[in-house]
Amino acid sequence: MFQLNYQSHKSVYEQIVDNIKEQIMTGVLKENTQLPTVRELSQLLTINPHTVQKAFQTLDQEGYIYTIVNKGTFVSSRKHVKIDEQKIDDTIHMIVEGYKELIHMGMTQDEIHNKILENMKGSPHD
Numbered sequence: 001m002f003q004l005n006y007q008s009h010k011s012v013y014e015q016i017v018d019n020i021k022e023q024i025m026t027g028v029l030k031e032n033t034q035l036p037t038v039r040e041l042s043q044l045l046t047i048n049p050h051t052v053q054k055a056f057q058t059l060d061q062e063g064y065i066y067t068i069v070n071k072g073t074f075v076s077s078r079k080h081v082k083i084d085e086q087k088i089d090d091t092i093h094m095i096v097e098g099y100k101e102l103i104h105m106g107m108t109q110d111e112i113h114n115k116i117l118e119n120m121k122g123s124p125h126d
Contacts, residue, residue: 016055
């Protein structure tokens with residue numbers, strides 16, 4: 001369910017946040033599904049509980065999860081997720097710039113699309 005890549009350029013905290021977001025947005029984690037406790041997840045991943053707590057706080061603030069005292073932490077409805085329009089714009093800009101660079105390197109549009117699809121299917125996320 002949760003995997004860390006210790007060779008990633010992303011911190012463990014970022015990887016936890018990204019992993020849970022991806023599982024929620026792809027439907028792997030369904031609405032109202034209970035997540036492992038901070039202690040359980042920190043033991044499973046053999047990391048500091050404070051790192052998991054920080055990730056959960058971020059996910060809560062962004063609307064991906066919610067906590068019920070003495071009950072646990074659960075997956076929110078996708079309609080509660082806060083969209084960061086600036087982050088979307090920044091990401092689109094990076095994609096367009098990367099795409100232009102690949103074209104300038106001599107790749108065709110089909111080669112670029114195939115390479116992107118290949119990478120999305122075959123490689124674990126950072």
